[in-house]
Amino acid sequence: MKQPLLALVELNKYYGDVHVLKDVSFDINEGEFLTLLGPSGCGKTTLLRCIAGLERIQSGDILLAGTSIKELAPNKRNVNTVFQNYALFPHFNVYDNVAYGPRMKKSMGEAELKTKVAEVLELVQMSGYEQRMPHQLSGGQRQRIAIARALINEPAILLLDEPLGALDLKLRKHMQTELARLQRKTGTTFVYVTHDQEEALNMSDRIVVIDQGQVQQLGSPREIYNNPANLFVTSFIGDRNIFPVEVLQVGDDYSQVRLGEDVVAVRSSPSARGALSADDEAVLAILMDKMRISCEQMDNAFRGEVVSIHYAGSQIRIEVRVAGRILTVVEYQKLECECQVGDSVFVSWEESGAYLLPQEDGWEERGL
Amino acid sequence: MKAKVSGFGIFYLSLFFVVLYLPVLSVVLYSFNASSSTAQWTGWTLDWYRQLFSDRVIAQAFRVSIQVAVLTALLSAVLGTFTAVISLWVTNRTKKAIQGMMILPLIVPEVALGVSLLFFFNALRLPFGILTLVLSHSLFCVPYVYIMVRLRLQEIDVSIIESALDLGASRRQMVRTIILPLVAPSIVTAALLCLAMSLDDVIISTYMSGPRSTTLPVHIFSMMRVGVTPKVNALCSLILMGTFLIIGFSQLITKKRRFS
Numbered sequence: 001m002k003q004p005l006l007a008l009v010e011l012n013k014y015y016g017d018v019h020v021l022k023d024v025s026f027d028i029n030e031g032e033f034l035t036l037l038g039p040s041g042c043g044k045t046t047l048l049r050c051i052a053g054l055e056r057i058q059s060g061d062i063l064l065a066g067t068s069i070k071e072l073a074p075n076k077r078n079v080n081t082v083f084q085n086y087a088l089f090p091h092f093n094v095y096d097n098v099a100y101g102p103r104m105k106k107s108m109g110e111a112e113l114k115t116k117v118a119e120v121l122e123l124v125q126m127s128g129y130e131q132r133m134p135h136q137l138s139g140g141q142r143q144r145i146a147i148a149r150a151l152i153n154e155p156a157i158l159l160l161d162e163p164l165g166a167l168d169l170k171l172r173k174h175m176q177t178e179l180a181r182l183q184r185k186t187g188t189t190f191v192y193v194t195h196d197q198e199e200a201l202n203m204s205d206r207i208v209v210i211d212q213g214q215v216q217q218l219g220s221p222r223e224i225y226n227n228p229a230n231l232f233v234t235s236f237i238g239d240r241n242i243f244p245v246e247v248l249q250v251g252d253d254y255s256q257v258r259l260g261e262d263v264v265a266v267r268s269s270p271s272a273r274g275a276l277s278a279d280d281e282a283v284l285a286i287l288m289d290k291m292r293i294s295c296e297q298m299d300n301a302f303r304g305e306v307v308s309i310h311y312a313g314s315q316i317r318i319e320v321r322v323a324g325r326i327l328t329v330v331e332y333q334k335l336e337c338e339c340q341v342g343d344s345v346f347v348s349w350e351e352s353g354a355y356l357l358p359q360e361d362g363w364e365e366r367g368l
Numbered sequence: 369m370k371a372k373v374s375g376f377g378i379f380y381l382s383l384f385f386v387v388l389y390l391p392v393l394s395v396v397l398y399s400f401n402a403s404s405s406t407a408q409w410t411g412w413t414l415d416w417y418r419q420l421f422s423d424r425v426i427a428q429a430f431r432v433s434i435q436v437a438v439l440t441a442l443l444s445a446v447l448g449t450f451t452a453v454i455s456l457w458v459t460n461r462t463k464k465a466i467q468g469m470m471i472l473p474l475i476v477p478e479v480a481l482g483v484s485l486l487f488f489f490n491a492l493r494l495p496f497g498i499l500t501l502v503l504s505h506s507l508f509c510v511p512y513v514y515i516m517v518r519l520r521l522q523e524i525d526v527s528i529i530e531s532a533l534d535l536g537a538s539r540r541q542m543v544r545t546i547i548l549p550l551v552a553p554s555i556v557t558a559a560l561l562c563l564a565m566s567l568d569d570v571i572i573s574t575y576m577s578g579p580r581s582t583t584l585p586v587h588i589f590s591m592m593r594v595g596v597t598p599k600v601n602a603l604c605s606l607i608l609m610g611t612f613l614i615i616g617f618s619q620l621i622t623k624k625r626r627f628s
Contacts (some may be wrong), residue, residue: 054530074533081534087527091549101535104545146531153536 290353448513
């Protein structure tokens with residue numbers, strides 16, 4: 001089996017009494033774009049800082065190409081970080097900022113350095129800006145310089161801490177494509193931290209979902225989106241209607257559940273298969289945009305009453321009250337059923353969009 | 369928003385500045401007075417300045433003052449900056465201890481400070497003179513440098529420091545290439561402040577002066593015992609001018625481009 005580039009082995013990190021990383025273990029493969037995804041305060045940035053050497057870990061180990069780096073100072077680790085606020089040196093111009101790493105490490109002469117700086121600036125499409133000072137650059141340009149400054153060191157891993165957080169929406173979209181391009185072109189392993197699921201799903205080869213200092217799920221964007229491992233991932237990724245249902249019968253692939261008076265058959269998640277039996281309460285999660293509204297009675301559907309209809313550009317959001325709960329349906333095409341507020345309708349969904357999970361204590365109170 | 373100032377407000381403010389600066393102005397004015405008495409004005413003269421420049425004792429005291437002030441400013445700048453930078457890496461507890469010890473020389477009355485230094489240097493058998501003057505002046509100057517440099521350090525984004533380390537700089541390299549250039553304006557301003565404070569000090573200098581190493585303010589003080597002569601006025605005017613120049617210079621430095 002191929003050796004992973006970076007192996008995290010049962011990392012534990014405390015701030016005083018607060019346990020911020022709990023037995024975090026996973027591998028990062030060479031050349032992949034890996035995203036650490038989670039809500040604010042989940043420990044994802046702390047994990048990144050532990051890899052960079054800016055934070056110490058209390059137990060566990062970090063292996064870079066098989067060698068432990070946990071005792072090494074940040075400047076001795078072959079990883080570089082791009083900080084959220086760029087952290088360019090304000091008193092250096094672009095050239096000196098980019099040249100900083102090699103100069104400190106004395107890894108190349110000034111002539112070689114000049115070619116190298118030109119090369120990385122070209123890579124981030126910032127050629128010609130050598131003499132500018134950081135305060136003369138826009139946010140997006142500073143971001144590119146911060147990336148160039150890290151890439152010139154040719155790190156084994158580039159760590160990016162919410163690098164697009166401070167940019168406006170349009171620029172963010174552009175930089176997403178740009179980052180993915182850079183990653184492919186340089187072949188550098190990227191570890192990217194974000195709380196934005198769309199960013200994560202767009203750019204990553206693999207995603208690590210983190211919550212409360214623990215890895216919740218690791219997988220490709222597709223796996224995580226379609227087959228979330230638990231309730232947290234289900235509610236964090238994708239826009240879903242999540243509500244408790246009563247289990248009538250559990251099968252290998254499908255289970256029968258009831259909401260109000262309607263009985264439907266839904267896909268069971270792997271975690272539901274072993275854990276659920278008849279008469280249990282479970283949680284049904286349905287992707288909003290895989291749902292459909294029809295005026296006629298049909299199988300595998302909930303009967304409900306239209307509460308509101310919003311036209312939001314290309315999509316139409318309809319809220320339907322089913323057995324006392326409000327479900328949101330997102331439709332992209334013209335409604336097949338011209339319903340009005342107050343009408344009685346039937347809500348159905350594509351089979352792959354619905355997922356049955358075991359109930360977990362207190363998940364509704366967390367407001368997920 | 370600019371509030372409108374009432375007539376009384378303007379009057380009050382003017383009065384305040386008149387009371388504040390009139391004595392200063394009168395000293396300058398009387399340094400040009402031909403009469404040797406301050407009681408009357410008999411015309412313009414530069415005699416007092418001529419006498420001042422030919423006074424050997426004053427010239428010697430002036431040299432001592434300048435030497436002490438420059439050495440104090442340099443020593444304080446180095447020590448204060450060093451302590452402030454070191455504070456970045458110590459535990460919170462040590463940081464608090466350092467801060468406390470830094471504030472102490474500023475709140476202990478100078479008279480008491482002078483006496484204790486006198487005993488201390490006596491016990492060490494240090495000869496009183498420039499060395500003791502510089503050491504004792506630095507005692508109350510280092511805190512100012514420390515405070516000003518720390519304030520500037522707090523404005524520096526931590527991630528700038530972290531990214532320097534992350535990019536491959538050792539701590540020492542990082543301090544040299546990132547921290548020192550960014551805090552340099554504060555160091556210079558603080559050093560100029562030290563220069564002014566050292567030039568100005570009377571109480572501690574009185575204790576610390578040795579034979580042939582009296583500072584200018586101490587000498588002026590002793591001159592005053594035999595009465596205010598226009599020569600003292602002339603000297604004070606020159607000192608005033610020097611102080612204004614230093615302050616103006618430090619303002620210029622702080623006003624120059626500041627980095628975030």
